[in-house]
Structure formats: structure tokens, C-alpha cells
């Protein structure tokens with residue numbers, strides 16, 4: 001099987017969808033003349049022409065609304081939001097409109113749209129290094145996918161574009177270049193299905209997106225130290241599929257939740273709550289969560305590295321869980 | 333283009349007025365809940381402008397949507413049922429007063445976030461052009477008409493909508509109903525440019541029209557729709573006045589009864605009635621007869637809503653997604 005990057009996997013899925021369905025078109029800031037901010041749709045102008053991929057003005061609500069209206073009227077827009085930081089300018093469009101249309105008009109309209117947006121950091125400071133996964137995962141009516149491997153990136157993108165409802169597709173600048181096996185042929189990964197990446201008996205690590213490569217590293221290191229960790233990739237954070245998590249947890253009785261977000265009131269908080277409410281009888285130790293330190297992202301290289309989670313943070317959390325320590329979340 | 337049937341327009345305006353009066357009554361009786369924004373005083377705008385649309389054209393509006401829905405030919409019964417929160421409503425009782433819609437009539441709904449729906453309307457217009465030019469659907473010649481208030485022209489979404497509609501030369505008519513208030517805030521307090529159409533003038537042609545004169549409204553809307561169909565976006569600012577509160581629960585501290593009475597001379601229904609009588613198209617007796625017929629129709633409308641069942645509780649969990657998860 002070919003080994004390709006996460007970015008190339010997305011490109012394959014988008015290219016396939018654009019080729020098979022002329023209703024699919026791409027809009028976003030700098031997707032054409034700049035050749036796309038992170039290169040995912042590189043070369044698409046030549047391949048598909050100026051009507052199928054269009055540069056948008058820096059008006060996030062504006063082109064999000066353009067996409068939503070077009071989706072309501074039967075097209076299949078893929079909207080690239082440049083980064084999640086800027087996408088929050090379109091929250092009204094996404095939350096008050098895309099997410100609600102189908103319900104509040106009694107099922108008369110649908111909104112088959114995909115919003116692509118990467119999280120990420122890299123000495124970009126406070127406004128350019130954030131995660132809002134929980135904002136979208138909070139919203140009934142949205143689907144939120146967060147692929148952490150090239151295989152899932154391709155399969156989930158295909159599924160997202162074919163889906164009849166609005167899908168928030170959260171990528172990450174830190175993993176566009178990771179590589180993995182990806183079939184050349186067409187396939188989809190179902191939205192709303194978590195995936196057990198590794199079975200284990202000592203602890204269940206739950207993660208998604210950018211944390212998956214870190215968790216995979218952590219699991220290897222832990223194995224070499226004789227700790228047998230299971231790893232579940234959520235892949236979708238709404239609708240949430242807890243069954244694979246609980247199934248593993250019933251065996252390990254311990255959990256670490258690794259998400260790249262501020263820990264309080266995050267997606268990880270929800271996973272922890274579900275483990276308490278649905279898995280209470282199986283709980284043998286305090287659950288630990290791994291995330292950003294709860295500070296605005298600092299610029300200095302050493303400070304930034306200090307406040308973001310990585311494989312070591314996951315390893316440390318696993319050891320704390322196994323030692324039965326309680327976790328205190330620091331907010332100041 | 334057919335000659336405007338002023339008598340039919342008169343009847344529709346009377347129907348809208350009566351519908352709204354019945355809404356107010358039923359709200360007082362607590363059969364209608366939530367926010368109820370009445371259209372009393374603005375009827376000529378909806379009837380004049382929407383009469384300029386064809387079946388293939390599209391309509392997007394805000395929460396003050398009853399008049400637009402009725403003018404577009406939505407049946408009053410499911411509308412009233414929606415207000416009563418009944419399963420026979422246009423949105424099965426899930427939307428209420430601010431969210432009337434009928435996909436079959438290209439009535440894309442009332443939206444309740446001020447200014448936001450202008451962008452959806454712009455997107456629908458974009459999709460029409462895309463379908464014609466990219467998908468080769470030659471019969472796609474619809475125009476989108478988007479209604480909103482004077483208060484909706486201050487936020488960023490307004491400017492994004494007019495700017496992008498112009499950038500892509502979209503088939504859209506932006507129709508601002510300037511009723512001189514945004515809730516209780518007077519026009520001159522909420523905006524520095526009180527001639528609203530001028531706010532869009534860098535982007536598209538537009539004009540101010542008398543929104544209380546259904547004939548003028550129709551004539552200028554026909555011009556606007558024709559421009560949108562053949563050239564690109566057009567902006568209409570319809571001057572009108574809301575004779576009731578912002579919503580049914582508004583104590584109207586921002587104006588006096590005298591202020592309102594002074595504006596009754598501009599009541600579009602009274603104006604049209606006088607015009608029809610002057611032109612020998614209507615007698616007082618016939619006008620009374622129309623009132624009576626409409627009143628009778630409305631009784632049946634309210635009865636229909638009353639007798640319709642409330643939604644089954646299981647409905648709370650349907651249509652969150654278009655396919656059950």
C-alpha cells in the first residue's frame with residue numbers, strides 16, 4: 001500500500017470528490033492564487049478551473065454564509081477556513097445557521113457542507129494557536145471529525161463530503177506531513193465511529209487528531225517499559241462513539257485522555273464525565289487529562305514548548321494514573 | 333408583464349392585517365408564545381415586492397416574516413398552526429413565528445439573527461449562478477429577494493453580503509424595510525447614514541421607494557428584479573412604518589400614542605382603499621364584504637390551529653440530522 005502524507009491523503013479525497021461530483025466546489029481564503037495556505041489543494045485550479053475552486057475575500061462569515069446558502073440549494077461546498085482561529089468569525093453562520101436549519105424548519109432544508117479548518121501552533125502566539133473543537137462538538141446538528149492518521153484523513157474527508165449534514169473537519173498543521181499507508185482506491189471511514197488502534201490491559205489512552213501520533217509514540221515507549229496501554233482514536237467528537245472506549249476501559253479500569261485543547265470544559269472533560277457515568281463500576285483510579293496548560297499561547301520557543309502536550313505528557317499521565325495519583329487542573 | 337391587480341393586492345393586504353390582529357389576540361390568550369413580531373403597517377412592502385417575483389424566484393427573510401409568507405402564497409392555516417406550536421405547522425411546531433418556511437414555494441425561511449440571513453440569501457444566489465454556469469442548467473434564471481430591517485444594516489454581515497453579491501454579480505435584490513426603528517432605537521440613533529440605500533451604493537444600484545404605496549412598490553420591485561436577473565444585485569430601501577410594537581410584548585416606551593396616530597395617515601391599506609374607491613374599483617360596501625370574507629377565513633384558520641394536535645414528544649428528537657445517526 002502506498003505511504004503518503006496526511007496532506008496528500010486529504011488532497012486525494014478532495015480530488016476524487018471534485019472529479020466525481022460537479023456540485024462539489026472549494027472556496028476559501030488563498031486557496032487559488034496562493035495555492036492554499038497549507039498546500040492541501042495545490043494545483044486544483046489547473047485541474048478543475050476557476051469556477052470549482054475560488055479565492056474568497058477575508059470575510060469568514062461572508063463565505064461561510066455563501067457556502068451554507070449554496071448547500072441549502074443543492075450544491076456540495078467545501079469551505080476552507082484557513083485556520084480555526086479565523087473560523088470563529090463565522091461561528092454565527094455555523095452555529096446559528098448550518099447547525100439549526102434542518103431542525104428549526106421542520107426538516108425542509110438540508111445543509112450538506114464541509115468546513116475544513118486546521119488547529120496548530122509554532123511560535124504564532126496567542127491569537128494564532130488555539131483549539132475550538134469543543135465549540136463545535138457542543139452543538140447538536142453539527143458533526144465534527146478530527147482525523148489523526150492519513151488513512152482516516154482520506155476516508156473521513158470522503159465521508160464528510162458525501163454526508164447530508166454540516167461537517168466540521170478539524171485538521172492540524174503539525175501533522176500535515178506525517179506519513180501513513182493509504183489505499184489508492186476510493187473508500188470512506190464512517191463518521192461517528194471511534195477506533196481501537198492498540199489493545200492493552202493496563203490503561204486506556206483516549207485521544208484524537210494531533211494527539212494520535214504523540215499517543216502512538218507514548219504507547220511504544222510505555223511498552224518498552226513493560227506498560228501495556230490501549231489506544232482509542234475517537235476520530236469523531238460529535239456524534240461521540242464511546243463504546244470502543246468503554247470496552248477497553250472495562251478491561252483496563254484506568255484512563256488517560258489526551259486532547260490538544262485547554263483542559264477545562266474541553267472535549268476531554270466530556271470523555272471523563274462519560275467514563276464516570278457510564279463506566280463507574282469499572283473505575284479503579286483517578287482519570288487524568290492531558291492538554292494545553294491553561295494560558296494564552298506564549299511566543300517564546302521555550303515557553304510554548306512548556307505549555308503544549310506531547311508524547312512525554314501522555315507517558316507522565318499514564319504513570320500518574322498507574323500510581324493512583326489525583327490530578328489537579330491548574331487555571332492560574 | 334401582467335397589469336397589477338390592485339384589488340387582489342388589497343385583499344392580500346387585508347388578509348395579512350387580519351392575520352396579524354388574530355395573532356395578537358391569540359398571543360394575549362397565551363395560545364401563541366415566545367417572540368411575536370407583527371407586520372401591521374408594512375403590508376404594502378411585502379405585497380408590492382413579492383408580487384414582482386416569479387415562481388422560480390426565491391425569498392429569504394427575517395423574523396418579521398408573516399406578511400412575506402402570506403404574500404408569497406403560503407397557506408394561513410399551517411402558519412397559524414406553527415404559531416400555536418402544533419404538528420401541522422410549516423415547521424411542525426419546531427420553529428414558531430420567526431421561522432416560517434416553505435421549500436416548495438422557494439420561501440427559504442425567516443431567520444432571527446439580525447443581518448445573518450443576508451449571507452445565506454447571497455449563497456443561494458451564488459448557487460443559482462453556479463448551477464447555470466457550471467452545471468449547465470439553462471433554466472436556472474431565478475432571482476433571490478432578501479428582506480431585512482434598517483437595524484440590520486449596521487453589522488458586518490450586511491457589508492459582507494452586499495460586497496460579495498457585487499463581486500460575483502449575483503441575481504439578488506436586497507430589500508430593506510426602513511420602518512425607522514430597530515426595536516426601540518430610532519434610525520438616527522442607530523446609524524450615521526439614515527438613507528439606508530446609500531450604504532450599498534458603492535456596490536450596486538439602488539433607490540429609496542415609498543413602501544406604503546403598493547403600486548410604486550411593485551413598479552420599483554419589478555425594475556429591481558429585472559436588473560438582478562439580467563445584470564446583478566440591486567438595492568431597494570422601502571420607507572414604511574410599523575404601527576404596532578416591535579413584538580407583541582413591547583410597551584413602546586420609545587414613542588407616544590400620538591406619534592403613532594400621526595403616522596396612521598400613511599397606513600398602506602387605508603391609502604390603497606381610498607385609491608381604489610377614487611378609481612371606482614371598489615365601493616365601501618365591497619370593502620366591508622372583503623373584510624367579512626377575510627374575517628371568516630381567519631376564524632377557520634384559528635380553528636384549524638386550535639384543533640391541530642401538539643407535536644408528539646418524540647418529535648423533539650427528529651430532524652436534528654437529515655438521517656438518524
Ligand SMILES: Cc1ncc(C[n+]2csc(CCOP(=O)(O)OP(=O)(O)O)c2C)c(N)n1
Nearest residue numbers: 396444445446481482483484511513514515
Ligand atoms: C444579532 C442580533 N442582535 C440582536 C437581536 C435582537 N433583535 C431582534 S430584532 C432587533 C431589531 C431589528 O431591527 P430592524 O432590523 O430594523 O428590523 P425590524 O424589527 O424593525 O423589522 C433586535 C435588536 C437579534 N435578534 N440578533
Ligand SMILES: [Mg+2]
Nearest residue numbers: 481482513514
Ligand atoms: Mg426597523
